[in-house]
Amino acid sequence: MSTPPLALTMGDPAGIGGELTLAAWARLRTSGPAFLALDDPARLSALAARLGWDVPVTPVSGPEEAAAVFTDRLPVMTVRLPAPSVPGTPDPVNAPAVLGSIERAVALAQAGQVGGVVTNPISKATLYRTGFAFPGHTEFLGALTGTAEPPVMLLASPMLRVVPVTIHVSLRRALDTLTTAEIVRTGLALHRGLREGYGIESPRIAVAGLNPHAGEEGAMGDEEPRLVVPAIEALRAQGVDAFGPLPPDTMFTARARAGYDAALCLYHDQALIPIKTLDMDGGVNVTLGLPIVRTSPDHGTAFGIAGQGIADPGSLVAALRLAADMAARRFPKAAA
Incomplete structure (x- = not known):
């Protein structure tokens, strides 16, 4: 494991993040990538014991110690919970710990001590009750890293990559x-994210239309000729292989997907419905436009099944692996 370990955040402690963290360590402990959890070690130890899982948890002082012990124990940089967590019952009292976990992970990444940040799912509704001023993880991470422009959310799986505008x-x-x-x-x-994070030299970007049949030449709306076509022309003028607008009801078929590297969609559900339908367990959320690598599972807190040990860790494992790959491409000297 030559690359720096990744930082894995707590997520909402009442959700499935804790058991996903335990399961991901069990799956990756011998192969990597290595990671350290920013969490409450007592919580994770108790959760492993309750589930009957053999996952030894050990507090560590930093990433170097985490990398040294990862094959034998799950390393945890301690973020104490103000109150005990109850699976399925989110508690706003624990919001400072949830946010503190994210803040510490970002600080480690900015200092070059970890290869990237992987975030467990948070409950935005619970955080809003404490005055959280950001729509979600993506915007919060942009503020923490001081990006000049809002970050961009990429959802990726082996079957499809999508970005909502x-x-x-x-x-x-x-x-x-x-x-x-x-x-x-x-x-x-x-375009930059596909080149830097995935090593695709000339990415092909399919642009979705907004209206049925991509507007049917203006018969079903004028947004395509008024907004979308000029954007495609501007992208192409800057060297981006963008094309469309494509009818949203046919551009996600297997045959259509073979013709592009990513789909640029115009609103949230236009992007997320197809990728979650195609690959809910293997999808990964990637934040583009940050000075650090950040990925996360492509699902939520799943309060309804939290604490039962039945949550599938596949998306978190995929997020950890992708973060390690992206870190190696973006920061090759650190991986050498």
């Missing part, structure tokens, strides 16, 4: 705020 807003607001400039900005971020 508008993210955590209502559909009405997404339609009202969609602009040619924002489509271009997001398309450029996607």
Whole structure:
């Protein structure tokens, strides 16, 4: 394990993040990538004992110690919970620990001590009750890292990669705020992300239409000729292999997907419905436009099954592996 370990955040302690962390360590302990959890070690130890899982948990002082012990024990940098967590029952009292875990992980990544950040699912509704001012992880990470422009959310699996131009807003607001400039900005971020994170030299980007049949030449809406086509032309003028707009109801078939490396979609569900339908367990959320690597599972807290040991760790494992691969490409000297 020559690359620095990854930092894995707590997520909502009432959700499935803890058991996913335990299961991911059991699956990756011999092969890597190595990671350290930023969590409450007492919580994880108690959870492993309750589930009957043989996962020894050990507190560590930092990433170097974590890398040294990873094959034998799950390393944890301690983030204490103010109150005991109850599976399935989120408690706003623990919000400072949830956010503190993310903040410490980002600080480690910015200092070059870890290869990247992988985040367990949070409950945005619970955080909102404590005054959390960001729509979600993506925007919070942008603020923590001081990005000049809003980060871009890429959802990726072996079957499909998608990016929504508008993210955590209502559909009405997404339609009202969609602009040619924002489509271009997001398309450029996607182009750079595919080159830097995936090593695709000339990414092919399929751009979705907004309306049924991509507007049917204006018969079902004018957004395509007014907003989308000018954005595609601007992207192509900057050297991006972008094409479309494509009818959203056919662009995600197996035959269509073979013709592009990623789909640029115009609103949240247009992007997330196809990828979650195709590969819910293998999907990974990647944040583009940050100075650090960040990935996460492509699912939520799953409060309804938390604490039962039945949550599938596949998406978290995929997120950890992808983060390690992206870190090696973006920071080759650290991986040498």
